[in-house]
Amino acid sequence: MLTVDAQPAGLAEDGMAIVVVGPSGAGKDSVMDYAARHFAENARIVFARRVITRPADAGSEAHIGVDAATFSRMKQEGAFCVSWEAHGLCYGIRREMLDAVGQGAVVIVNGSRQALPDFVSTFPRLKIVTITAHAEVRAERLAKRGREGAGAIAARLDRQPRPPAAGLDTVTIDNSGPLDVAGTAFVSLLTSALN
Ligand SMILES: Nc1ncnc2c1ncn2[C@@H]1O[C@H](COP(=O)(O)OP(=O)(O)O)[C@@H](O)[C@H]1O
Numbered sequence: 001m002l003t004v005d006a007q008p009a010g011l012a013e014d015g016m017a018i019v020v021v022g023p024s025g026a027g028k029d030s031v032m033d034y035a036a037r038h039f040a041e042n043a044r045i046v047f048a049r050r051v052i053t054r055p056a057d058a059g060s061e062a063h064i065g066v067d068a069a070t071f072s073r074m075k076q077e078g079a080f081c082v083s084w085e086a087h088g089l090c091y092g093i094r095r096e097m098l099d100a101v102g103q104g105a106v107v108i109v110n111g112s113r114q115a116l117p118d119f120v121s122t123f124p125r126l127k128i129v130t131i132t133a134h135a136e137v138r139a140e141r142l143a144k145r146g147r148e149g150a151g152a153i154a155a156r157l158d159r160q161p162r163p164p165a166a167g168l169d170t171v172t173i174d175n176s177g178p179l180d181v182a183g184t185a186f187v188s189l190l191t192s193a194l195n
Pocket residue numbers: 022023024025026027028029030031141142144145175176177178179180
């Protein structure tokens with residue numbers, strides 16, 4: 001995934017965060033990658049690179065891979081504006097992303113349904129985008145993705161966190177079909193967020 005590490009400067013103060021959530025295999029990373037390619041030249045659109053206790057070369061997500069001790073130290077030092085645990089891994093969104101929103105960027109983060117309350121309390125303007133796909137489609141995709149073994153895939157498919165609280169700004173995009181259908185829908189949503 002394309003990511004921007006630097007803080008964009010000199011932007012109007014109307015930034016917001018867009019947190020992308022949804023079940024494993026629905027295509028969150030793929031839809032974000034599609035949009036990242038579309039907005040590659042747009043300095044106001046920032047895709048957050050997550051810090052994860054997963055080896056840096058595992059999977060296609062361009063994350064920052066750290067060990068558990070490093071993650072814990074970073075968390076203690078206040079490096080993350082939001083962090084959570086799932087699937088036996090720790091995930092963190094770096095504080096710079098919150099700063100970028102304050103400077104007017106539209107920051108897209110790959111989040112967690114379970115951790116949504118923390119996103120809501122952290123980002124003053126937040127839109128929640130749920131990427132979905134039919135269960136059988138997700139099972140097939142996870143097997144083909146090959147990042148996890150059969151047991152871990154089954155656990156991911158079984159995971160059912162509570163739905164977002166009522167009254168939040170939420171949109172759902174179905175990615176059961178071709179990627180460009182969901183990708184185009186996400187690009188439209190980001191285009192609206194820029195205006
Ligand atoms: N619309 C699509 N059609 C076909 N394959 C897809 C589609 N969206 C994603 N995939 C594939 O499905 C797998 C899971 O997608 P991924 O983006 O990693 O999902 P998530 O981040 O939600 O777990 C990947 O191998 C990806 O290439």
